[in-house]
Amino acid sequence: MVVSLIDTGLLILYMLGMIGIGYWGYQNSETLDDYLVAGRNIPLWMYVPVMSAVILGGASTVGGGGLGYLHGISGAWLVISLGIGTIALGLLISTNLSNLKAYSLGEVLERRFDKYSGTIGAIIAGIYALTIAITQTIAVGKVLSVLFGVNQSTMILLAGIIIIAYTALGGMLTVTMTDFVQWCIMTIGIFCIALPLGLNSVGGISGLMTELEPSYFSVTSIGLDTVASYFLLYVLGIMIGQDIWQRVFTANSAETARKGSIAAGAYAIVYGIATALLGMIALVLLPPLSDSELALPRLILEIVPVGFSGIILAGFVSAMMSTADSALLASSTLFTRDVYKRFLNSDASDETYSNVSRIVIIVLGSVMTYAAIEIGNVVLALTLAYDLLTGCIFVPIFGAFFWKRATWQGALSSICASAVVVVTTIYLFGFSSDLPIIFGLVCSVVIFVPVSILSGPPAQKKLEQWVRTLDPSVSAE
Numbered sequence: 001m002v003v004s005l006i007d008t009g010l011l012i013l014y015m016l017g018m019i020g021i022g023y024w025g026y027q028n029s030e031t032l033d034d035y036l037v038a039g040r041n042i043p044l045w046m047y048v049p050v051m052s053a054v055i056l057g058g059a060s061t062v063g064g065g066g067l068g069y070l071h072g073i074s075g076a077w078l079v080i081s082l083g084i085g086t087i088a089l090g091l092l093i094s095t096n097l098s099n100l101k102a103y104s105l106g107e108v109l110e111r112r113f114d115k116y117s118g119t120i121g122a123i124i125a126g127i128y129a130l131t132i133a134i135t136q137t138i139a140v141g142k143v144l145s146v147l148f149g150v151n152q153s154t155m156i157l158l159a160g161i162i163i164i165a166y167t168a169l170g171g172m173l174t175v176t177m178t179d180f181v182q183w184c185i186m187t188i189g190i191f192c193i194a195l196p197l198g199l200n201s202v203g204g205i206s207g208l209m210t211e212l213e214p215s216y217f218s219v220t221s222i223g224l225d226t227v228a229s230y231f232l233l234y235v236l237g238i239m240i241g242q243d244i245w246q247r248v249f250t251a252n253s254a255e256t257a258r259k260g261s262i263a264a265g266a267y268a269i270v271y272g273i274a275t276a277l278l279g280m281i282a283l284v285l286l287p288p289l290s291d292s293e294l295a296l297p298r299l300i301l302e303i304v305p306v307g308f309s310g311i312i313l314a315g316f317v318s319a320m321m322s323t324a325d326s327a328l329l330a331s332s333t334l335f336t337r338d339v340y341k342r343f344l345n346s347d348a349s350d351e352t353y354s355n356v357s358r359i360v361i362i363v364l365g366s367v368m369t370y371a372a373i374e375i376g377n378v379v380l381a382l383t384l385a386y387d388l389l390t391g392c393i394f395v396p397i398f399g400a401f402f403w404k405r406a407t408w409q410g411a412l413s414s415i416c417a418s419a420v421v422v423v424t425t426i427y428l429f430g431f432s433s434d435l436p437i438i439f440g441l442v443c444s445v446v447i448f449v450p451v452s453i454l455s456g457p458p459a460q461k462k463l464e465q466w467v468r469t470l471d472p473s474v475s476a477e
Helices: 004-026 032-040 043-055 060-093 094-100 105-112 115-148 153-199 204-211 224-238 242-248 254-285 292-303 308-342 349-374 377-403 408-429 434-456 460-470
Strands: none
Touching: 004 115, 004 153, 004 308, 004 349, 032 308, 032 349, 043 060, 043 153, 043 204, 043 242, 043 254, 043 308, 060 094, 060 115, 060 224, 060 242, 060 254, 060 292, 094 105, 094 242, 094 254, 094 460, 105 242, 105 308, 105 377, 105 460, 115 153, 115 242, 115 292, 115 308, 115 377, 115 408, 153 204, 153 292, 153 308, 153 349, 153 460, 204 224, 204 254, 204 377, 224 377, 224 434, 242 308, 254 292, 292 308, 308 349, 377 408, 408 434
């Protein structure tokens, strides 16, 4: 397959442009709020695209297309689950999160429970966010390896360096601008170019139905057990991800956070169906592939004219980078705010915290890049991330918002115990098993509820302050 120099040049210019936006963000990040939460000033018209860009990354694009290639339209369930989870976030807790004016998940746990729950929760969420960044870096490497015809590990290294550079420079202000640009590119690339050309190449939906077995058009052919697994992993997990919460914290109002999250979730559902369809089109038009996650990038080079294919592949890279940069910043925020600030230097200036965050981004980004080269599979790494997050801290987080009887003793003990259970179950049953997340959730509930009841009522003063912050019109009684 011959790759056009025009396509290659377009993608190189795009990546250099991301670094340029990073420098712009560096020049304009004047406060810690600018660096970590974009000044808490993102309006609805921008919030919807940038939230969509966060949740739609490599698993949604390269991974989702690969699942469509293997299983047909039911391969969309992974991305649909992410969309449902984002809608649930908007409906259930986005208003509370926006009112908290926090920076991190660990800070939220500390304000409701205690600093130890906040710290351990932050470490787990930080590992989750870093793993999300790893999955996106793997996906970028896959696309670049197809385009340039270079070893995947080399392309992962290149992608990692670029992501680290522009994220460290400008923080959330840069991430917001790059995510908006990336959302525009990936939306045009998928919906306006790739999908119409792909459907035209196979004779539309009717032609696709003629070429493929009926099972490819069944919404359950991937297996009801797999659909249930996606629900546990992604619907629950995305509701408590630091990368998602940090985007909520950027909204200029609670209403923007609520409406924008719901709209972004709806967009994700449509996006998931589109990428699954493209995977099915690739199955018809391409020779058999040993790696299904290469279906979409190879399809683009096959059906899209020179120049336009470069734009679409830039859109794929955009989708991945937009999630990777948010996840990397999220991980850095958790370790900087909830470990460094809490235990090492609580009185440092905002400038110091911003600089420490940049250093942490570089360190974590190096870990991200190395791990991406070693792991090499997008969906596998994503499963690990959500097992840890959902299995360990979903119950304490929702207990914090919806159960006034919850105590710090219940939260801390459930986080620690379920973390041990999740890791042990992964070791015993492997990454492909649903048992780690199921056992983790069960363990968390079994410990969180009785320990909270037995440890006595929570500190009334702290609970009242928490409730007033969430909604000044509501009493803690």
